[in-house]
Every structure is written in structure tokens, then in C-alpha cells.
Amino acid sequence: MKLYSILSKSNYLLLFLFYSLVCSSQNPTVSGVIKARSGEPLPGVSVVVKGTTVGVASDFDGNYSISVPEVSTLVFRFIGYKTLEVDVSLKKSINVIMEEDINSLDEIVIVGYGTQKKSDITGTVASLDQERLESVPNVDISQAIQGAIPGISITTLSSGAAPSNDDTSIVIRGKNSILASNGPLVVVDGVPYQGQLRDINPNDVKSLEILKDASSAAIYGSRGANGVILITTKGGVEGKTVIKYDGYSSIQQLSNLPNLMDGEEFYNFKKDRDPDAITVSEQEIYDNKSWVSWPDIALRTGFSQNHNLSVSGGSKNTKFYTAFNLLDVKGIAKNDNYQRISTRVNLDTKINSWLTLGTRSTLTFGDQSGNSANFSDVFWMNPLTKPYNDDGSLNIYPWEEDTFWSNPLEGVYMENTNTSTQIVTNNFLNIEIPSIEGLQFRLNTGYRYRTTDSGTYRGRNTTEGFEKQGSSDVSRQYIKSSTIENILSYNKDLGKHRIGLTAVYSTEENERSTNSLSAEGYPNDILGWYGSSQASLIEPSYEYRKTNLISQMFRANYAFNDKYLFTFTVRRDGFSGFGEGKKWGTFPSVALGWNITNEDFFKSDIINNLKLRGSWGRNGNQAVGAYQSIAKFRVFDNVVGNTTAPGYIPSTLGNPNLSWETSESFNIGLDFGLLKNGITGDINYYNTNTSDLLLNRSISPVHGLFEITQNIGETNNSGIEVSVSSTNIRTDNFTWSTRGNIAFVKNKIVSLYGNLDENGNEIDDLDNNWFIGKPISTNYGFQYDGVWQTDEADLAAVYGTQPGYVKIKDVNGDFVINGDDRVVQGQRDPKVVWGLTNTLNYKNIGLNFFITGVSGNTKSNDLWNTDVYQGVRRNTVNRDWWTPTNPTNTIFANDELASSQGGFQATRYEDASFVRLRDITLSYDLSDEILKKLKLSKLKLYVTGRNLVTITDWTGTDPELGSQRSTPQVKEYVLGLNIGL
Known part of the structure; x- marks a missing residue:
């Protein structure tokens, strides 16, 4: 509370100083909004009084305000748009619509704590193409990213109704850490977001950028080592109110099912291996030919629907965007359901010429209640068994003679709830200082509160419930996070010089509390877990943790004559979770850029954009628990006679020197545009060394424990990324464009514990399959x-x-x-990841198809390697x-x-490379003539197919899944409609 009190007082003081400066303004003020022809506001437009160095830049919503002499001319410049001059002539308000210049098209990019023209960027910032967000029906942000941006690897351990479940991981430019998280930092509307991506409605997303190199990600210091995903949601636009509806329905079908043995094949397999192993019940089922296909009764045809209704608009001073979304998915596994309901309100209000207030708030309810079948057992289960009793009830022990096997379908019969409610509100205050052109102060506040309610009751119609006379597990959890950011920025054009300065002071607090209760021995199944007070065995548990982060950041951008670019960034973070002497860390970076095509000596009719970039910097991976640096104890009661004496024993040893992993990265890149930007793209090479890894070092058991977490070890990532976009054909009626990207990633462990053998070489960790000079995730063992x-x-x-x-x-x-x-047999992470999109439009008909692929990775196919070693029971x-x-x-x-x-x-490893038609969309837009008659601004019909074709040598269910005995991958057929009023 003391910290927040200090911040509040400092903010009031800043407001007072800024107000004093405002009042000192002498020249009349001209303000307005700058937009593109499409109606979208243009941030970062240079507004300069002609013949002077007095100028400002428009803010994120296209607003500008500038003090000018009464008789003067304003010059509006924005790369990618035609320069515009407007005579002031005593006007107080000038709104501007700028025309695109196709010969020098460029865009504004979100870079964190502000925006930059793409031509001014010195770091590596990748933007998700707007078409992936709007033209393809995505239920999840990661679905849109996958394969669309170079260097991004997305792995899903299992498929299912819920998008971006806990089994989905996003890795940018390979794995830096061995044990700690390799996930990127996600920032939504300028505020770090600790929630799940599946809670974000993709229809609300305006833009998505990924900061990949150390320079661009250094503004987030101790959390930027694994890259940063910046998500910006939509805002209102001045003009008439616009109502949009986007909706679709889809059918999901099984993509691929392994060729499991049916009853007759399993009977023959078992007879050949061990003729005496056939049991009485198996023989009876075989004779009656009443065997079962467990996958057939565990699977169904899936169905999903998504409805999104948005209303946006605004006046000169107030703009709004509000939306309601309903997503309802019934997966291909029976009882695998997911529902998300969300509403969003984004509001910006200009109180006066120098003060703007705004909010970005969303409320989300998620429901993933219900357990599906256990697919590990579905694929293993003996087909010569009975899933149901004669009366139609679930057969608890399908194999009469082998009660080790529970019924794979029993999860469907369990009582289960799994719901969550989340509110995220990011609010800001923006102050412009007319007396100091280009100076702004922004106060960002973010608050997130999420509650989850989960519980499972296993009644007597399930194996565990039958054996324990009912059992249950329930959990209630809340998560709170709050952020305060003070952002002071100054942007100024001084003739050939352009400077941008940003200073940030921020605090962040995260808190989590979980209450759990396990019980068994219920008198009956009537009340389920609500009757836990009557259970014979009750085990409560409680978990709480809280962390604080305080940060200061400074960034300086400088451009000379649109040719030479310089960026310097330094951030200092203090995190409560680290050791007493290691709570603070400093993370610097520097980047240079050279717009070669702006040089007088460079004249080319073919190359119209060529920029060379280079960056270096350090970032951290803040991947330790709230109290991992201090010693902890766990309960260890001692029973003496009939008395239980409470006791405790060590669970972890403290380490006051525990700190973050540090990644030092170098990046060199080349941006290019050819043939009047008909072909554009970039090439990047990077090399990252990550040191002070968080690893568990073995220690003497005299301490009561066998290991301690320390900062030791080092890894290296290097790679090349290439991205190209081209307009292949452009006529009055037909266009064809292509976007492609490919990334080559090389990962290796440089050092582990520093233990050397007799030859002076560092010793590998065979127990964990970690090898010096090899990738982090390797396959190791006897070679088949x-x-x-x-x-x-x-x-x-x-x-x-x-x-x-x-x-x-x-x-x-x-x-x-x-x-x-035993030898290393390939790596589990792909060496090459690529994506290719083609978009064709003929009049009002559009065709878009997106192909992705990976190669260079090998995995164990557990459908082969485990089943055949388990005798005749599986x-x-x-x-x-x-x-x-x-x-x-x-x-x-x-x-x-x-x-x-x-x-x-010996484990058999298979090539997990694949080429997949990720999605293909055929669309039709009604013509303007028909839209006018219907009084609509837009009406679009489309059909989309997902995962329709996969080319691979993989013999399991799907090479993309981490487990071959999980819910299988699906093909999806989508029918959608977009309407605008």
C-alpha cells in the first residue's frame, strides 16, 4: 500500500506540472483527427508548420494538437501516404483524410509503449497479416499465428474442444531454457497479460505484433528473453455507428485414426503369441462376434458455432467499440465441450485539447465442464470386452478376468464442473502538452481478476468411485494482477532530425490463492461433492503466492534524414521472487538501421526499399516461483500411539543468489522492397546465448534433500528467418498475392553443471538426456x-x-x-518451420489457401513403441x-x-515432418449495387476447410500432436457469414 500511495502522489504532482505548462501556451491551437481513406485512424503522422521545425505526431487514435501562428500552413507527412498541405487560415479544427501512395507504402507498427513507422524500426518486429485475423475464422489467437510468422513454433500435446488449452506451447526462435518456461510474454493493449490466449476473442483484435530480437523486446527486461506478443484490440472511429455481425457454424470430423486391431485381428494376434492367454469372456465375445471398437463409441461428429456482434462509432471527442461473442464447441470426443461468452467495451474520450481518457475492458466466462473418455485407454483397450452391462449401464470392469482395466468411457459418467470468470480492464489517461510540442504523459492501469471453479465426483458407477465408495476433488481459485505504468514520451521532428524519447516507471502485483478439498467414502452418490462433509476421509489443502515487480525503462529513437536510425533501450527490473541479493537486474540493448534506398548514390528502378538493421541486447527470463529462493517445509506428521504429532521436513533449500536467466542476443536483418513494392520482405539472422540457467544441481543427502535450484548452465540458439510477400497479378478484375515465410533454427546446450571428465570435457546429464553440444530436446537410447x-x-x-x-x-x-x-537419435523440435499463403480474388469471389510445414524433427510414436512391448493385454x-x-x-x-x-x-523414432493444408477459404462478397439496395455496407459468405490434407511419413494419429494416445486431430468444415450495417 505504501508503494501505491507514493505512485498516486507522484501522479498528482505530474498532473499539476503538466497543467501549468498547458496554461502557458501562447499560440492558438489547431487540432483534429487524421484518417486513411478506409476510415481507420492513422497514428504517428508527422504534422509540421511549413517552413519551421515546429511539429507533432498524431497519437494512436489519429488525434493531433499543435500550436501554430494564425496564418500558416500545416504539412502532413506519413510514409506510405501522399504528403498533404493544408492552410490554417484561423481554423481551430482540421480533420484530414490521407491518400495511400502505392509507390512508398509503409505502415505503423506497435513496438511497445508506443508506435513507430516501419521504415524507422531497427529491431525485429513481425506483424500478423490482417487477413489471417479477419478473412479466416479463428477461434483462438494461436490458431492465427501458427505458420503465419517466421520463427514461431506452436506445439499441441492433444486436440480437443477448448482452443489453446494448457497443452499448447508457443516458442519464439527456439528454446532458450532447459527447465524454465520458454513461453513468450503476452501484452494486451499495453498491459502485460497473465491469462490464457483462449480467453481473448480474435474478432476484437485489431493488430498483433511479435517482438523477436533483444532490442525490440528489451523494453520488457526480465520477461522479454522468449519474445513478446503485442495484441491491440479495436477502437471506435469517428463517424456513423457501424454494426457488424460475424458468425459461423462448423462440423468436425476425425482427421486420422490409427489402424487398430478389431476383435478378430486381436484374437488371432493373441492366439499366435500365447494360445493359452485367451480368457473365457474373450472367447465368448469372439464366438458371438460381439467385439467392440472403443474409438467408435468414444468419438462423435463435432460441432461448433461462433457468433460475434460489434457496434462501433464515435464523435469528434468520444469513440467507442463494444462487442459480444459466443463460442460453443462440441468436440469429436463425447462429452468434450467448451463454451466461451465474452463482452468488450473500448472507449476513448477527449476531455479537452490536452486530456484524453480511455478504457479497454472485457468480461469473459468459460465453461469446460465435463470429462471425455480416457483416450490412452481407448487406444489400448482390448476389443474383446464389454463396455456396457445388459441393462445399458456402464460396465465398470469391461474385462471380466482382468480388473486392472477400468472402463475408458467412465469419465463421461463422472460429475464434473470446470468454469471460469475473468474481468480484464486496462484504463489510461493521456496528457498532451501544447506548450512543449510532442511531449506526452500516459498513465496506464491494468487490473485482471479471474476465478475458477472446478470439481469432479466419481460415483459408484466408476472404478475409483466403486472401490472407494465415492471420491471427489474440488478446487476454488482466484487470480489477481494489477499494473500501474507511468509513461513519459517526447517525439519531435527537427528538419532532418527526428527524435523519440520514452521513459517508463511501472509496478506490477500478481496474487494467486487456491483452496482444494479431496474426499472419499461417501454414504451415497446423491449429493455428489456437496456431501463431502459426510465422507469418511477428508483432505483439505491451501496454496497462496504473491509477487511484485518494479521496473524503470528508457528508450531513445533517433533518425537522421530518414537514412540513419539509432535505438537505445535500457530497463531495470526488481522482482520479489528472486534471492535477497539478486532482486534487481539491468537489461540494455542498442540497434542501428540504414535506409540505403534514401541515399543519393542509390538509384534503382527495381529496388525501391532496402534497409539494413543490426541489434544487440540482453533480456531476462523471470521463470521462478514466488518463493523458490527461500527454504520451504512440508507437512510430515508423526503418529505416536493413537496421537498424531504435527511435524515438518524440508521440501526445498533456499538460495539467496537465485536470479533470472539472461539471454544475450545479436540480430542482423535486411528489409527489402522490389518493383514498386510489388515484392517485399525481410531476412534475419540471430544468435542468442542464454546463461545462468535455472537448473537443479545434485547435492549431498546430508542436507535432507538431493538437489537445489541454482543459476548454472548455458544454451545457444541461432537461426535464419525469411519472409516474402508479393503481388503476382493485379488487374481491374483479378488479383493474386502470395506471402511466404521460412525459419531455420539451431539449438544446443553449451554447458550444464561444469563437471569435467578426465579429458577436460564437460560431463553430460544422461539421466535427463541433456548433452553438451546437442539440442535441449533430444531422443536418446538404444538404436532400433x-x-x-x-x-x-x-x-x-x-x-x-x-x-x-x-x-x-x-x-x-x-x-x-x-x-x-545408447546414442542421440535426432531432436524433437523442428529444425525448419514454414508457411505459405496464396490469395486470389476475381471480382467479388475470393480464394485463400494456407499451407504450413515443419521438418527436421523425430519423435517416438507410442502407438508403436509401447503397445508391442506389453504382451497380449493391450x-x-x-x-x-x-x-x-x-x-x-x-x-x-x-x-x-x-x-x-x-x-x-530399442525405441523406434519416426520422422515427424509434415506438410499440411492448414486452411482453405472460398468467399463471395455481394456487389455494391446489391448492398445499396439492402442498405448494407457489407455481406460476405464463405466456406472454410481446416486440416483437410496432411502429407507425412508419420504412422501415428498426427505428427503435430505430442501424444498419439490423446484426443485425435480433426478436420473442420466451416460455413460463415459477415454482415455490416
Whole structure:
């Protein structure tokens, strides 16, 4: 509270000083709004009194205010638009509409704590194309990003109804950290956002930028090492009120199902391997041909609908945007449902010529209640079993003789609730100082409050509920975060010189509290978890954590004659979660740029834009828990006789020197435009060293623990990114444009614990599969080398095996298979990620198709590697088993001992590369003549297909999924409608 009191007093003092400066203004003030022909406001437009160096820049909403002599001319300049001169002639208000100049098209880019012209940017900032946000039906932000921006890798462990679930990870420019999070910082409307991306309605997003290099991300200091995603939501526009409806419905179908054995195939497989293993119930089901396909009864045709209604408009001084959204998804897995309801209010009010207030507020309700089937067991489950009893109720033990197996469908029958409510409100105050042209003060405040309510009751119709006479787990949680940012900026054009200064002082507080209760032994199932007070065993738990972050940042931008560019940034962060002596860190960066095409010596009819960029900087990864630097204890009660004595034992050791991981990065880039910007793009090379990794070092057990978290170790990431956009054909009736990107990523561990062997080489960590000089995520183990053949019987005997059994590669050639024969077999993260979009428009008909792909990664296909080693109790995919008459080298014989050699088993790794038609959209816009008759501004119909075609050598369900025994990937067919009034 003391901190907030100080901030409040300092803000009042600043307001008083600024008001005093305002009152000292002498020249009359001219103000107005600058827009593009489309009606969108233009931020960053240079407004200069002709013949002088007096000038300002328009703010984010296109507003400007400038003191001018009564008789003068204002010059409006904006790269990408034609220069405009307007005579003031005693006018107090001048609104301007600027025309695009296709020969020098450029745009304004959000760079954090402000905006910049793209031609002035020295760092690496990638913008998501507006078409990915508006022309394709996205239910989730990550869905729009995937494959559309170079260097961004998105991994989904499992598919499902809820978009961007907890199993989805976004990695920018490869993994820097081994144990800590590699996720980027997300900033929404200028305020750091700690929530889930799936709570953000994509229809509300105006622009999305990604800060990738150290210079551009350095403004976020201790949290910018893994990149920054900047999301800006829509605002109102001066003019008549506009009402828009965007909606669609879709059908989801299974994309690919593994070729699992049916009842007859499983029966024959089991008979061949162990004729005596067939149980009585299996034989009966086989004889009656009443076997079951577990995937068929666990899956369904999915359906989703999304409806978005927005109203926007405004007057000269007040602009508004409000929207309501409903997303309802019923996934392909039975009882896998997700619903999101959100509403947004964005409001900007200009109180007077120097004061503007605004809010960006949204309320979201999410409902993911209901458990689906356990797909790990669905794919494993013996088909010669009974899912239901004769009366139609769930059969708790489908396999009568093997009660180890619970019913994979039992999750559907559990009582489950999983709901969340979230409010996010970002409010700002913006003060312009007419007496000091270009000086602004902005106060940003952000507040987020999220509550979750989750609970599961397992009744006596489920395995655990039957065995424990009912069991439950319930949890109530709230998350609060608040942010205050004081931003002082100064932008000035002085003839050939253009400067921009930004200073920030901010505080952030995050708090989380969780109450949980587990219970079992209920007298009945009537009340579910509401009857937990009657349970025989009750175990409550409570968790609380709170962190604070205080930051100061300064950034200086300078441009000379639109040719030479310079950016310097430094940020200082203090984080409560770090050790007593390591709470503060400083993160500097510097960047240079050269607009070569603006040089007098550079004359070319082909190259009309060429800019060279270079940057260096340090960023941090603030990826430790709230209290990870201090010693902690856990409950360890001692029972003496009939008395329980409370006690505690250490759970972690404290480390007062614990601090953030630090990434030092270098980036060099080239932006280009060819043939009157018919072809544009950029090329970037980066190299990042991350040191002081957060790793767990083994220690002597004399401390009562076996490890302690320390800042040790180092990794390196390097890569090349290429992005190209082109207008291939442009006529009066037909246009064809292409956008493509590709990224090459190389990742390696440079150092771990510093332990050296007798040759002076650092020792690898075999237990965790971490190797010096190798990528972070590697595959390590015995190498699958095919199957021993009949003509190799003598050699197989040397290894104690026989033809038809698995062959493990003897790496060192000593005729003994042991731990020395384990090798690294590729990496799990892709080396190459790319995307390609083509857009074709003929009159009112549009066709857009988007293709993505990855290569260079290998993964273990657990449908192969686990199933075949588990004897005859689990189902598996059909195999071309080895026999003397079918001497395949792919899969060993159908023998329980054939999967191992010398007591060791080898994992088969497969190429997980793929090429996927991510989405294809065919659309039709009604002509202007028809729209006028209908009194509409827009009416668009479209159909979209997602994940329709995948080209891959992968033999599992999908190479993109982390687990092959999770909810499978889907194909989706969408029918949508956009209407504007």
C-alpha cells in the first residue's frame, strides 16, 4: 500500500506540472483527427508548420494538437501516404483524410509503449497479416499465428474442444531454457497479460505484433528473453455507428485414426503369441462376434458455432467499440465441450485539447465442464470386452478376468464442473502538452481478476468411485494482477532530425490463492461433492503466492534524414521472487538501421526499399516461483500411539543468489522492397546465448534433500528467418498475392553443471538426456536396427538372441549390448518451420489457401513403441509381423520376447515432418449495387476447410500432436457469414 500511495502522489504532482505548462501556451491551437481513406485512424503522422521545425505526431487514435501562428500552413507527412498541405487560415479544427501512395507504402507498427513507422524500426518486429485475423475464422489467437510468422513454433500435446488449452506451447526462435518456461510474454493493449490466449476473442483484435530480437523486446527486461506478443484490440472511429455481425457454424470430423486391431485381428494376434492367454469372456465375445471398437463409441461428429456482434462509432471527442461473442464447441470426443461468452467495451474520450481518457475492458466466462473418455485407454483397450452391462449401464470392469482395466468411457459418467470468470480492464489517461510540442504523459492501469471453479465426483458407477465408495476433488481459485505504468514520451521532428524519447516507471502485483478439498467414502452418490462433509476421509489443502515487480525503462529513437536510425533501450527490473541479493537486474540493448534506398548514390528502378538493421541486447527470463529462493517445509506428521504429532521436513533449500536467466542476443536483418513494392520482405539472422540457467544441481543427502535450484548452465540458439510477400497479378478484375515465410533454427546446450571428465570435457546429464553440444530436446537410447534375419542366426546367437527378434545396433562394435551403445537419435523440435499463403480474388469471389510445414524433427510414436512391448493385454495397431516366410525388417516376430535383446529394448523414432493444408477459404462478397439496395455496407459468405490434407511419413494419429494416445486431430468444415450495417 505504501508503494501505491507514493505512485498516486507522484501522479498528482505530474498532473499539476503538466497543467501549468498547458496554461502557458501562447499560440492558438489547431487540432483534429487524421484518417486513411478506409476510415481507420492513422497514428504517428508527422504534422509540421511549413517552413519551421515546429511539429507533432498524431497519437494512436489519429488525434493531433499543435500550436501554430494564425496564418500558416500545416504539412502532413506519413510514409506510405501522399504528403498533404493544408492552410490554417484561423481554423481551430482540421480533420484530414490521407491518400495511400502505392509507390512508398509503409505502415505503423506497435513496438511497445508506443508506435513507430516501419521504415524507422531497427529491431525485429513481425506483424500478423490482417487477413489471417479477419478473412479466416479463428477461434483462438494461436490458431492465427501458427505458420503465419517466421520463427514461431506452436506445439499441441492433444486436440480437443477448448482452443489453446494448457497443452499448447508457443516458442519464439527456439528454446532458450532447459527447465524454465520458454513461453513468450503476452501484452494486451499495453498491459502485460497473465491469462490464457483462449480467453481473448480474435474478432476484437485489431493488430498483433511479435517482438523477436533483444532490442525490440528489451523494453520488457526480465520477461522479454522468449519474445513478446503485442495484441491491440479495436477502437471506435469517428463517424456513423457501424454494426457488424460475424458468425459461423462448423462440423468436425476425425482427421486420422490409427489402424487398430478389431476383435478378430486381436484374437488371432493373441492366439499366435500365447494360445493359452485367451480368457473365457474373450472367447465368448469372439464366438458371438460381439467385439467392440472403443474409438467408435468414444468419438462423435463435432460441432461448433461462433457468433460475434460489434457496434462501433464515435464523435469528434468520444469513440467507442463494444462487442459480444459466443463460442460453443462440441468436440469429436463425447462429452468434450467448451463454451466461451465474452463482452468488450473500448472507449476513448477527449476531455479537452490536452486530456484524453480511455478504457479497454472485457468480461469473459468459460465453461469446460465435463470429462471425455480416457483416450490412452481407448487406444489400448482390448476389443474383446464389454463396455456396457445388459441393462445399458456402464460396465465398470469391461474385462471380466482382468480388473486392472477400468472402463475408458467412465469419465463421461463422472460429475464434473470446470468454469471460469475473468474481468480484464486496462484504463489510461493521456496528457498532451501544447506548450512543449510532442511531449506526452500516459498513465496506464491494468487490473485482471479471474476465478475458477472446478470439481469432479466419481460415483459408484466408476472404478475409483466403486472401490472407494465415492471420491471427489474440488478446487476454488482466484487470480489477481494489477499494473500501474507511468509513461513519459517526447517525439519531435527537427528538419532532418527526428527524435523519440520514452521513459517508463511501472509496478506490477500478481496474487494467486487456491483452496482444494479431496474426499472419499461417501454414504451415497446423491449429493455428489456437496456431501463431502459426510465422507469418511477428508483432505483439505491451501496454496497462496504473491509477487511484485518494479521496473524503470528508457528508450531513445533517433533518425537522421530518414537514412540513419539509432535505438537505445535500457530497463531495470526488481522482482520479489528472486534471492535477497539478486532482486534487481539491468537489461540494455542498442540497434542501428540504414535506409540505403534514401541515399543519393542509390538509384534503382527495381529496388525501391532496402534497409539494413543490426541489434544487440540482453533480456531476462523471470521463470521462478514466488518463493523458490527461500527454504520451504512440508507437512510430515508423526503418529505416536493413537496421537498424531504435527511435524515438518524440508521440501526445498533456499538460495539467496537465485536470479533470472539472461539471454544475450545479436540480430542482423535486411528489409527489402522490389518493383514498386510489388515484392517485399525481410531476412534475419540471430544468435542468442542464454546463461545462468535455472537448473537443479545434485547435492549431498546430508542436507535432507538431493538437489537445489541454482543459476548454472548455458544454451545457444541461432537461426535464419525469411519472409516474402508479393503481388503476382493485379488487374481491374483479378488479383493474386502470395506471402511466404521460412525459419531455420539451431539449438544446443553449451554447458550444464561444469563437471569435467578426465579429458577436460564437460560431463553430460544422461539421466535427463541433456548433452553438451546437442539440442535441449533430444531422443536418446538404444538404436532400433531392424530385425535379425535367418541368415544372421550365428551372429544373433553371439548377442544371445535369434532370427525374428529385434536387432539393437552395436554402436561401439564390442559384441555386447549395454549402456555404452545408447546414442542421440535426432531432436524433437523442428529444425525448419514454414508457411505459405496464396490469395486470389476475381471480382467479388475470393480464394485463400494456407499451407504450413515443419521438418527436421523425430519423435517416438507410442502407438508403436509401447503397445508391442506389453504382451497380449493391450490392443495395438496392425503389424506386418516377421515370420520365416515374411522376413520383414520393419517389425519383429509376434513373440513376447522378440521386442528385447539382452534385456534391453530399442525405441523406434519416426520422422515427424509434415506438410499440411492448414486452411482453405472460398468467399463471395455481394456487389455494391446489391448492398445499396439492402442498405448494407457489407455481406460476405464463405466456406472454410481446416486440416483437410496432411502429407507425412508419420504412422501415428498426427505428427503435430505430442501424444498419439490423446484426443485425435480433426478436420473442420466451416460455413460463415459477415454482415455490416
